[in-house]
Amino acid sequence: MRSNSCHSFISLDRLPIGRMGRVKALTAKEQSRRRMLDLGLINDTVVEALRQSPSGDPVAYQIRGAVIALRSEEAAQILVELV
Amino acid sequence: MKSLKLSTSRLVSKKSLTEKMVSQRAGAERLETGSNEVVVALAGNPNTGKSTVFNQLTGLRQHTGNWPGKTVTNAWGSYTYQGKPYVLVDLPGTYSLLANSVEEEVARHFLCFARPAVTVVVLDATCLERNLNLALQILEITPKVVVCVNLMDEAARKKIRLDLLKLAAILGVPVVGTNARKGEGLVELKEAIRQVAGQASSLCENDASGKGAPLVRYDEAIEECLDELVPLVRAHLGDRVNARWAALRLLEEDESFLEALAVFNNKNKDSNKDKGHDIDGGTDEVAGENSELWDSLQRNKSRLAAQGMGANQLKDLIATTLIRKAESIAQQVLVFVPENYQQFDRRIDNIVTSKRWGIPLMLLFLGGIFWLTIVGANYPSQLLAAGLFWLEKKLAALFLAVGAPAWLQGMLVEGMYRTVAWVVAVMLPPMAIFFPLFTLLEDLGYLPRVAFNLDNFFKKACAHGKQALTMCMGFGCNAAGVIACRIIDSPRERLIATITNNFVPCNGRFPTLIALTTIFLVAGQGPIGAVWAAVWILTAIVLSVFITLGVSKLLSQTILRGLPSSFTLELPPYRKPQLGRIIVRSVLDRTLFVLARAVRVAAPAGVVIWLLANAQWGEMSILAYCAQFLDPLGHLLGMDGYILMAFFLGIPANEIVIPILIMGYSGAGSLMEPDSISALRALLAQNGWTMLTAVCTMLFMLNHFPCGTTLWTIRQETQSMKWVLVSFLLPTVCGILLCFVIAQSVRLLGLLGL
Known part of the structure; x- marks a missing residue:
């Protein structure tokens, strides 16, 4: 377990596969922000990076019991804290 | 084979999205003409087996696919239960009703304006929390809901245990567990639909805000605004739309709702057309003739804005509140979820989506x-x-x-x-x-x-x-x-x-x-x-x-x-x-x-x-x-x-x-x-x-x-x-x-x- 200060947020696309992150902020706007909220990506939701597509992108994440694939541009708009 | 023959004659029609407004109006008229057919809407997330429930109830062999958003047409079918005819409308599968996509708009407009007698919400027993978000949003629009928890067999296979009685108690509506693919639980579902359809509609008109606490309570500041707005909205819109739900949409300046309401109002009465077509055009339609509502709306909006809750923050807050509520209900209802219930899916995905294979x-x-x-x-x-x-x-x-x-x-x-x-x-x-x-x-x-x-x-x-x-x-x-x-x-x-x-x-x-x-x-x-x-x-x-x-x-x-565009793709669980x-x-x-x-x-x-x-x-x-x-x-x-x-x-x-x-x-x-x-x-x-x-x-x-x-x-x-x-x-x-x-x-x- 690495120790992270609570201020060191990374964007979700940089979360290593197999690691978990806790959602801290969304930088997305409008529709794409709505869609993320509907997926359950609200504050303090724990997300796990499951696997990368064979073609490199998207990455599949475990979000509230569902497996959702997000493209890197989308995931970059989600800030998480390493768990 | 026999059921297919029957179903061909039962099939009312299959509407494309482009005809959606027409079909919705047809639905509305069907309701208003007071014909003895009971209109039942079928809603649910994609991949919940919603289409299977539809097929099993109507005998209509409409194709069901195991991928998100497959059913995008409004399919209609009918069945008879205890001598009474029911018309079942299969709404597009959506995760939410906050109108992010055409499908969500179609589903929401139907629930809102066509006002089906009963709405059946199909939930996936193996993914309850995620599905509850939609159920909560529908319950805000109408209390005449039957919750159908489908794929109980898949849940059992994954050793997930749920307390459906508790879910019914929390939501305040009937909850039926089904295995639609095997036809299990469908008689119970039909019976629940019959009972809810039979409930006096007066009961539900003054529900949400009228009879006690609403299921989802928002931030205190929002609730205060609602206390003031809801009676005014109800006075203005009558029983056409649920007042609490409409007031929330007015506060968050939901354009899709305002437009739909304007169209709906214009159709119902020859409304004033000289109003400007700015962003507030819809709001004008709603509140134009009612300065009290208009004033109150503006006052409350600025009051919330002063507390740091502009329209955008409000939207976030509403969506977040719903997710948290779904989370807390799921925690109460899920008796047991094994740690590794997704192990099987993950193992398969490790192969079929791996870099090498x-x-x-x-x-x-x-x-x-x-x-x-x-x-x-x-x-x-x-x-x-x-x-x-x-x-x-x-x-x-x-x-x-x-x-x-x-x-x-x-x-x-x-x-x-x-x-x-x-x-x-x-x-x-x-x-x-x-x-x-x-x-x-x-x-x-x-x-x-x-x-x-x-x-x-x-x-x-x-x-x-x-x-x-x-x-x-x-x-x-x-x-x-x-x-x-x-x-x-x-x-x-x-x-x-x-x-x-x-x-x-x-x-x-x-x-x-x-x-x-x-x-x-x-x-x-x-x-x-x-x-x-x-x-x-x-x-x-x-x-x-x-x-x-x-x-x-x-x-x-x-x-x-x-x-x-933004990209999200669900990888649903594998099914037998x-x-x-x-x-x-x-x-x-x-x-x-x-x-x-x-x-x-x-x-x-x-x-x-x-x-x-x-x-x-x-x-x-x-x-x-x-x-x-x-x-x-x-x-x-x-x-x-x-x-x-x-x-x-x-x-x-x-x-x-x-x-x-x-x-x-x-x-x-x-x-x-x-x-x-x-x-x-x-x-x-x-x-x-x-x-x-x-x-x-x-x-x-x-x-x-x-x-x-x-x-x-x-x-x-x-x-x-x-x-x-x-x-x-x-x-x-x-x-x-x-x-x-x-x-x-x-x-x-x-x-x-x-």
């Missing part, structure tokens, strides 16, 4: 399907042809015995019957094998993984990964593929997928590709020959995919310039497929549907084509005359005039291109009996076919104008002749260019002595 496995699955189709279809196809042409001889004899004129016998037997017989013999066996296998992959939940594996290629082509799914659908039928494009949220990417769908060969084109491959590209017979044939077909498919990507990129950089159901469903729904359509088109086309082939103009038939005229062009493209004529006349359906060609070649309208592939080989060779002719014909088969049905579907979906024209020209130009370049370079190399 993901794409090879995908090619293997698809290649395997095509190989089985090719090998398996040969024998039944010959048998069928033999039977049908035996019948033709009997028919001809019958015409002769009755003393019918020769032209009538020619037109009906040699024209119509023969064309139909050809289409059936060639199409039925491959379809009866291809569709069940494809449906199997679909049912397993494999197809979304294909989208996942391939998305990066689509991203690079500025298209949406879900286009991989619409293309898969296109392999079955391009018209179906075009309809499936609705699953793509962004209009630009949806148009790209719609226009390029025709670049993947549909089921009507495969038989030709397979026949020509077998005749000209594969030397050996038997299993080895079949393997090579499969390799060639796979090459054709890979080529069509690359062309699709290239054209998608071209489109997005020219007439459809823009950035890719129900083999029996797959066979029945794919044979009845898809095979016979496509076959019936092809026969409908082939029969009249057979007559027309027979006339063209037999009506003489000077020394030659009209067909031969046209073919002669087109011959120079055909030659330039590595084909001949008859082949081009066959493509033109084949516009009703790609299936009949080869039969037309045979009719043309054999002359005088006497169609050759398709009793064997070797007879076809001899006929084509006689008419100067070479390997080059075959390759060019196959390329043109892959890249030419869509069939009539597909063009008509594109018109319906895009509501624009411009896009129909683009969809017509784009593949045709591609095909002409490809064939020209290949034919000319092969001839040039030939001159060089190769």
Whole structure:
């Protein structure tokens, strides 16, 4: 377990596969922000990076019991804290 | 079988999205006219088995797919319970009603304005928390809800235990557990619907805010605003829309709701049209005649804004509150969830979406399907042809015995019957094998993984990964593929997928590709020959995919310039497929549907084509005359005039291109009996076919104008002749260019002595 200060947020696309992150902020706007909220990506939701597509992108994440694939541009708009 | 027969007559109609408002109004009128039919809406997330519930209740064999957003049409069906007729409306599968997409808007408008007597919300027992978000939003609109927790068997298999009684107590509505695929729990569901439908509607009008605490309570500041606004909204809108829900939408300035409300109000009474069309236009419509409501709304909005809750923050807060509520309910209801209940899915995904095996496995699955189709279809196809042409001889004899004129016998037997017989013999066996296998992959939940594996290629082509799914659908039928494009949220990417769908060969084109491959590209017979044939077909498919990507990129950089839309794709849990159901469903729904359509088109086309082939103009038939005229062009493209004529006349359906060609070649309208592939080989060779002719014909088969049905579907979906024209020209130009370049370079190399 690495120790992270609570201020060191990374964007979700940089979360290593197999690691978990806790959602801290969304930088997305409008529709794409709505869609993320509907997926359950609200504050303090724990997300796990499951696997990368064979073609490199998207990455599949475990979000509230569902497996959702997000493209890197989308995931970059989600800030998480390493768990 | 029996239930299918019944259901055909029960099917009310299937509405496209473009007709959504019409259908919703129809629903509303149905309610208002007080006819004794009970309108029941069926809502739920994608992949909850919602369509299975629909099929089981109505007996309607509507296709259900295991991928997100598959059901995008409003399907209607009906059933009778205890002597009372019910009309069931299958809403599009959505995760939310906050109107992010067309589907969400359709579902929400129906619930809001058509006001069904009962709304059934289907939840996936294995993914309850995620599904509850939608249920909570629906409960805000109407309390006349039955919650159907489906896939209880899957939950049991994963050792997930839920307390449905507790869920019912929390939500305050009936909750029924079902296994729709096995038909379990459906009687209980019908009974619950009956009871809720019977509840006095006065009870629900003053529900939400009237009788005690609402299920979802928002931030105290918002609740204070609602306390003031709700009575005013109710006074203004009456019982047309749930007041608390409408007040929330007014506070968060939900444009989609305001527009819909304005349209709805205009339709109901000739409302004032002189109002401005600014962003507040909708609000004007609502509050215009009621300055008290208007003032209160503005006052409350600024009060919230002063507390740091502008419209955007408010939207966030509302969405967040709903998710938290769903989370807390799920925690209370889920008695036991094993730590590793998704272990199985993860293990499979570790293989089928892995870097090393993901794409090879995908090619293997698809290649395997095509190989089985090719090998398996040969024998039944010959048998069928033999039977049908035996019948033709009997028919001809019958015409002769009755003393019918020769032209009538020619037109009906040699024209119509023969064309139909050809289409059936060639199409039925491959379809009866291809569709069940494809449906199997679909049912397993494999197809979304294909989208996942391939998305990066689509991203690079500025298209949406879900286009991989619409293309898969296109392999079955391009018209179906075009309809499936609705699953793509962004209009630009949806148009790209719609226009390029025709670049993947549909089921009507495969038989030709397979026949020509077998005749000209594969030397050996038997299993080895079949393997090579499969390799060639796979090459054709890979080529069509690359062309699709290239054209998608071209489109997005020219007439459809823009950035890719946001992308989210759910990888649903794998499900155990129900083999029996797959066979029945794919044979009845898809095979016979496509076959019936092809026969409908082939029969009249057979007559027309027979006339063209037999009506003489000077020394030659009209067909031969046209073919002669087109011959120079055909030659330039590595084909001949008859082949081009066959493509033109084949516009009703790609299936009949080869039969037309045979009719043309054999002359005088006497169609050759398709009793064997070797007879076809001899006929084509006689008419100067070479390997080059075959390759060019196959390329043109892959890249030419869509069939009539597909063009008509594109018109319906895009509501624009411009896009129909683009969809017509784009593949045709591609095909002409490809064939020209290949034919000319092969001839040039030939001159060089190769």
